[in-house]
Amino acid sequence: MIYDNVLIASLIVIVVGFLPTEVWRWLAIFAGRRVEAGSELFLWIKAVATALLAAVVGRLVFMPTGALVGVPLSLRLASVVAGVLAFLLIKRSVLAGVVAAQVVLLGGIWWLGLH
Numbered sequence: 001m002i003y004d005n006v007l008i009a010s011l012i013v014i015v016v017g018f019l020p021t022e023v024w025r026w027l028a029i030f031a032g033r034r035v036e037a038g039s040e041l042f043l044w045i046k047a048v049a050t051a052l053l054a055a056v057v058g059r060l061v062f063m064p065t066g067a068l069v070g071v072p073l074s075l076r077l078a079s080v081v082a083g084v085l086a087f088l089l090i091k092r093s094v095l096a097g098v099v100a101a102q103v104v105l106l107g108g109i110w111w112l113g114l115h
Contacts, residue, residue: 060076061073070114071105071109075104075109075112076105079101079102079105080101082100086099
């Protein structure tokens with residue numbers, strides 16, 4: 001039956017995708033309670049997290065896969081610039097940066113007729 005396949009697929013996603021990352025999140029919460037905000041360890045962790053985020057954004061912009069392959073590099077770069085500017089101009093708001101980047105990207109896709 002189709003329900004058996006969906007149930008099995010859902011369990012596989014939970015076991016393989018969700019649980020391994022959830023364990024690390026809980027460990028980070030418990031370990032993070034002992035790390036002071038200004039300590040060297042905290043600054044190192046923050047630097048590593050920032051570098052990982054920059055690497056992911058760089059990969060999405062310069063080596064896209066899936067639907068982003070058809071989006072011109074200039075539009076992807078404009079989206080990143082809009083996001084960074086919104087972040088800096090609106091009290092370092094991550095939400096503002098993400099929304100601005102998405103508006104530019106989706107608006108550009110619509111404008112160019114790539115949808």
